[in-house]
Amino acid sequence: MADETVHDNAGGEVTMRLWRGDPSGGEFADYVMPSVEGEVVLDVIHRVQATEAPDLACRWNCKAGKCGSCSAEINGRPSLMCMTRMDTLPPGETVTVAPMRSFPILRDLVTDVSYNYEVAKRIPPFSPRDKTADEREAGGYRMQQIDVERSQEFRKCIECFLCQDVCHVIRDHEENKTAYAGPRFFARSAELEMHPLDTNDRRELLQQEQGLGKCNITKCCTEVCPEHIKITDNAIIPLKERVVDASYDPVAWLGRKIRKRRKLTPAEAAASSPAAGPPAVQPPLAVEGIPQPVSADDAPR
Numbered sequence: 001m002a003d004e005t006v007h008d009n010a011g012g013e014v015t016m017r018l019w020r021g022d023p024s025g026g027e028f029a030d031y032v033m034p035s036v037e038g039e040v041v042l043d044v045i046h047r048v049q050a051t052e053a054p055d056l057a058c059r060w061n062c063k064a065g066k067c068g069s070c071s072a073e074i075n076g077r078p079s080l081m082c083m084t085r086m087d088t089l090p091p092g093e094t095v096t097v098a099p100m101r102s103f104p105i106l107r108d109l110v111t112d113v114s115y116n117y118e119v120a121k122r123i124p125p126f127s128p129r130d131k132t133a134d135e136r137e138a139g140g141y142r143m144q145q146i147d148v149e150r151s152q153e154f155r156k157c158i159e160c161f162l163c164q165d166v167c168h169v170i171r172d173h174e175e176n177k178t179a180y181a182g183p184r185f186f187a188r189s190a191e192l193e194m195h196p197l198d199t200n201d202r203r204e205l206l207q208q209e210q211g212l213g214k215c216n217i218t219k220c221c222t223e224v225c226p227e228h229i230k231i232t233d234n235a236i237i238p239l240k241e242r243v244v245d246a247s248y249d250p251v252a253w254l255g256r257k258i259r260k261r262r263k264l265t266p267a268e269a270a271a272s273s274p275a276a277g278p279p280a281v282q283p284p285l286a287v288e289g290i291p292q293p294v295s296a297d298d299a300p301r
C-alpha cells in the first residue's frame with residue numbers, strides 16, 4: 001500500500017522524473033518544480049506542461065477520480081494521477097511517473113487501452129427472462145436489496161484499467177491477452193451473472209476463452225482499485241465457484257435447469273455480444289526505457 005502519511009512539502013522543490021517517448025522508444029526526463037501545498041501529481045504534471053514541456057502528453061478529464069483517464073504508474077505503483085497527493089509521497093525524493101506498462105505506448109504518459117474495449121465487446125449482454133403472470137400483474141419484478149447492493153459495487157467501476165495494468169497474467173505475459181479478460185471484466189461478468197433476472201450463462205466462456213482459471217487470486221487488482229471494489233473476493237472467487245458448480249455439483253446443475261439458465265457455447269456467446277469485433281488487440285513489445293515488470297511475486301499487493 002502507498003504511504004498515506006501526509007508530509008509538509010510546501011516551499012521546497014520536487015524533482016519529477018517523467019517518461020518521455022513514443023512506440024519507437026524513449027527515456028525518463030527530470031523536471032525540477034517548486035512544491036506547492038495541496039497539489040496532486042496531476043497538478044504538477046500540468047505545471048510541467050505549462051512551464052517546461054508543452055509537448056508532454058498525458059490523458060485526463062475530470063480531475064476528480066471519476067473519469068478513469070489519468071491512470072499511470074507513480075513510483076512504480078498503478079495509481080490515478082489526480083488522486084495521488086504530493087504530500088503523501090516520500091518527502092525529498094524524486095517522484096517517478098511512467099505510463100501503464102501493460103498497454104502499448106502512444107506518447108509519453110498516454111497508453112492505448114483499446115485491448116480492454118475489445119474484451120468488453122465479448123461479454124454476452126444482460127438478457128432478462130420474461131416476466132411471470134404474477135409479476136406482470138404486480139407491475140414488474142421486485143428486486144431484493146441484497147441483489148441491488150451486489151451489482152452496485154461492480155457498477156462503481158470507472159474503467160481506469162489500473163487493475164488490468166497490475167494483473168501479472170497480462171503484465172508479464174503479452175501472449176495471454178488474446179485469451180484473458182482480466183479483473184475489470186471478471187467484475188463485469190460477475191455483475192451480470194449475479195443478476196437474478198439474467199438468463200445468459202457465461203461460465204463456459206469465462207473458463208474456456210476468458211482465462212478465469214489463470215487468475216491465482218493474488219488480489220493485486222483489489223489493492224490498486226481506486227473505487228475499492230473487492231474484485232477478487234466479491235467477483236472472481238464467486239465466479240470460480242460457479243464454474244466449479246457447473247462442472248461438478250449436480251444440485252447446482254439442477255437448480256440452473258429449473259431456473260432455465262441457458263448455457264451459451266463460446267460461439268453463441270460471442271455472437272450475442274453487443275459487437276463481435278476483431279480479435280483482441282495485440283500490443284507491440286515493451287518499449288525500452290520503461291521500467292521492466294517486477295516478477296509476479298514482487299508485484300504491488
Ligand code: SF4
Pocket residue numbers: 166167168169182183214215216217218219220221222232236
Ligand atoms: S487476483 Fe491477481 S491474478 Fe487474479 S485478476 Fe486480480 S491481479 Fe490478476
Ligand code: SF4
Pocket residue numbers: 156157158159160161162163164183184187221224225226227228229231
Ligand atoms: S475495477 Fe477498479 S481498478 Fe479496475 S477498472 Fe474498475 S475502477 Fe479501475
Ligand code: FES
Pocket residue numbers: 059060061062063064065066067068069070071080081082083
Ligand atoms: S482525471 Fe479523471 S480520474 Fe483522474
